[in-house]
Amino acid sequence: xxxxxxxxxxxxxxxxxxxxxxxxxxxxxxxxxxxxxxxxxxxxxxxxxxxxxxxxxxxxxxxxxxxxxxxxxxxxxxxxxxxxxxxxxxxxxxxxxxxxxxxxxxxxxxxxxxxxxxxxxxxxxxxxxx
Numbered sequence: 001x002x003x004x005x006x007x008x009x010x011x012x013x014x015x016x017x018x019x020x021x022x023x024x025x026x027x028x029x030x031x032x033x034x035x036x037x038x039x040x041x042x043x044x045x046x047x048x049x050x051x052x053x054x055x056x057x058x059x060x061x062x063x064x065x066x067x068x069x070x071x072x073x074x075x076x077x078x079x080x081x082x083x084x085x086x087x088x089x090x091x092x093x094x095x096x097x098x099x100x101x102x103x104x105x106x107x108x109x110x111x112x113x114x115x116x117x118x119x120x121x122x123x124x125x126x127x128x129x130x
Contacts, residue, residue, distance in 0.1 A: 006089050010082030012107050015070025017078035021086040024062030030079070031067055038067075044076040051084040051103050055094045077107055 006021040028035035039045050052058040063083065067075045084103040088095045098104050112121040119125060 006086045008082050008085040008089060010078040010080065010085060010106075012077030012081065013070045013074035013110055015074035015078040016068055017075065017082045018066045019079065019082035019086050020064040021083070021090065022062045022064075023060065026059030027062045029062075029064045031065070035063075039072065039076055041072070044072065048076055048080050048083070050080060050101070051087055051098060054097055054101055054103065055087055057087065081106060 004022075008019050008021075010017045010019065030038040035045055035048065039048065049058060052061075065079055065082070067079065069075075070078070080103065084098050088098060088104065095104070114121050
């Protein structure tokens, strides 16, 4: 399986990420750009690399990712989940460690819909007694 390509999908909010992992030197290709170029915030980069650091595999796989939809944070979360799922496909032994860190859980939080008769989802118009 070392020479083949592993495919997995990750989602977060409205973002969808398709990841292809291949044994290599740790090269990142995110929508045709490098990881640091696509995600300029260091906190997001470290969050994305968390599955690799947890399993001591940082720099052993080339990552090609197609991201679409959502914003920067949602895309980063989707990429992190997709990478974690791909690492489990490579070696089932990683599942326990990634599960304990919560990296295999799909974050189901999304924007709550706006309700009728209100300005936002929960906010109400100012009440006037007289």
